Amino acid sequence: MAGLDGGILLWIQEYLRGPAFTPVFQWITSLGDHGMIWIVSAFLFLCIKRTRKAGIAMFLAMFLSLLVNNMFLKIIIARTRPYEVIEGLHILIAPPSDYSFPSGHTACAVAAAAAFWMTAPKDERIFLVLKAGLLILAVLIAFSRLYLGVHYPTDVAAGAVSGAAEAWISVRLIERYRQYRSGATG
Numbered sequence: 556m557a558g559l560d561g562g563i564l565l566w567i568q569e570y571l572r573g574p575a576f577t578p579v580f581q582w583i584t585s586l587g588d589h590g591m592i593w594i595v596s597a598f599l600f601l602c603i604k605r606t607r608k609a610g611i612a613m614f615l616a617m618f619l620s621l622l623v624n625n626m627f628l629k630i631i632i633a634r635t636r637p638y639e640v641i642e643g644l645h646i647l648i649a650p651p652s653d654y655s656f657p658s659g660h661t662a663c664a665v666a667a668a669a670a671f672w673m674t675a676p677k678d679e680r681i682f683l684v685l686k687a688g689l690l691i692l693a694v695l696i697a698f699s700r701l702y703l704g705v706h707y708p709t710d711v712a713a714g715a716v717s718g719a720a721e722a723w724i725s726v727r728l729i730e731r732y733r734q735y736r737s738g739a740t741g
Contacts, residue, residue, distance in 0.1 A: 560707040561641040567701055568644060576702070577647055584648065584699035586692070587660040590617055593667035596689070600671065606682075608729065609674040615725035616666035616718070624662040624717055629654040638704050646704040658706045658714035664693035665718030666725075673726045693718075 586592040593613065601610030634656035638646040653659070668689040675682045697715060700706040706714075 560709055561637065561644070563708045564637055564641060564644055564701060564704060568704065572647075572702065580699040580702045581648055583692075583695050584660065584703055587664055587696040587699075590621075590663040590667070592692070593617055593663055596671075597667060600675075605676055609671045612670035612674045612722070612725050612729055613667045615728065616670040616722040617663055619721040619725060620659070620662045620666040620718055623721060624657050624714065625653070625659050628657055628713075628717070629659070632656045634707075634710070636705060637707050644704050648703050648705065651705055655706055656710045656713060657717055658697065658700050658710040660700055661693075661697040661706075661711045661714030662718040662721070664696040665715045666721040667718075668693040669719050669722035670725050673722060674729070 594617070597610045597613035597617065599610070600606035600613065603610075633654050636651065636655045638644050638650070668686075671689050672686045675686060697711050700711055701708060
């Protein structure tokens with residue numbers, strides 16, 4: 556699997572990287588640094604009554620992502636970054652200081668976007684546009700990690716799966732809490 560992972564990264568470096576794209580993907584990945592774009596989005600959704608549940612779900616999903624991915628899996632698995640192992644692979648940003656598996660940027664992005672997707676109102680076109688926009692941003696952030704050479708494809712795939720699971724768990728926890736509250740006050 557490591558050979559395929561490395562081969563994909565070298566292929567991206569050889570055939571997809573270019574001077575016009577590099578600053579774009581550096582900027583896209585910076586949007587995901589420390590989850591800031593997602594934290595700001597969740598806060599804004601939290602402030603709007605119709606999207607409050609989505610904002611709460613996003614915050615909870617991101618918190619689970621931080622715990623599971625950054626504070627547990629990365630430390631336990633301790634996978635070396637690809638640019639440290641793959642001969643000829645050049646990174647295009649400052650070297651990250653943590654381990655590679657899973658991609659925290661991807662996990663956070665997918666957790667937030669999926670939580671919004673599952674909880675935002677379904678009856679207006681604006682919410683469909685927001686859902687699609689957040690999902691596209693999550694995909695772009697995930698791809699940026701490969702483009703910049705800081706994650707293996709399996710890191711990104713694992714981050715996406717983990718983020719989706721954390722979003723699902725967050726939504727279920729919120730639903731259970733609401734059921735509990737309605738039973739306690741009903």
